[in-house]
Amino acid sequence: MKRLKRDEAHTVSFILNGEPRRAACESRTLLSDHLRHGLGATGTHVGCEHGVCGACTVLIDGVAGRACMTLAVQVEGRNVDTVEGLAGRESELNDLQRAFRRNHALQCGFCTAGILMSCQDYLGRNPDPSEQEVRDMLSGHLCRCTGYTNIVKAVLETAAERRAALRGAG
Structure with a gap:
């Protein structure tokens, strides 16, 4: 594996929300900074810059990860999904986002993007979670x-709706 020099610029190519992206960044640039400042994907928030708060959570190859703890060069050739990618092509909210809205799980919204991304990953792995x-x-x-109560309600509601949809399709 090629060792990267600290300030060396690199072109990083990856799939962002289903679209191929290619942009230069320094080897030490965090994915959160590259998304927000390099690519304009400002839905990924940065709260603590230490991987503790979860506001920067994105999906990397379908798995939730902290963008403030990931170097942009580490996503070369991978799929990255941000909160902007949850909505459909027509900017329709997905089922999880709609449940958050219905259950008033948004509040100020700063942490919401990261929570939505973790919940999306989690429900894909655990379609029938307990509270x-x-x-x-x-x-x-x-x-x-929020105190998390409405967030929990929204996640459980989405899980139940997805299970019902699967039963109806089968």
Whole structure:
């Protein structure tokens, strides 16, 4: 593996929300900074810059990860999804986003993008979570506004709707 020099500029190519992207950045540029400042994907928020608050959570190859702890060069050739990618092509909110809105799980909204991305990953792995399992998953996110109750309701509601849709399709 080629060792990167500290200030050396690199062109990073990856799929962002289903679209190929290619942009230069320094080897030490964090993915969160590259997304926000280099590519204009400002839905990825930066709260703590230490991987603690979860506001910067994105999906990397479908798995939730902290963009403030990932170098942009580490996503070369990979798929990265941000909160901007949850909505459909027509900017329709997805089922999880709609449930957050219905259950008033948004509050100030600063942490919401990261929470949505973690929930999207989690529901893909656990389609029938208990309330406690959702709360455990959310423990990696800091939210000062909601007390998490409405977020938990929204996640459980989405899980139930997705299970019902699968039963109806089968």
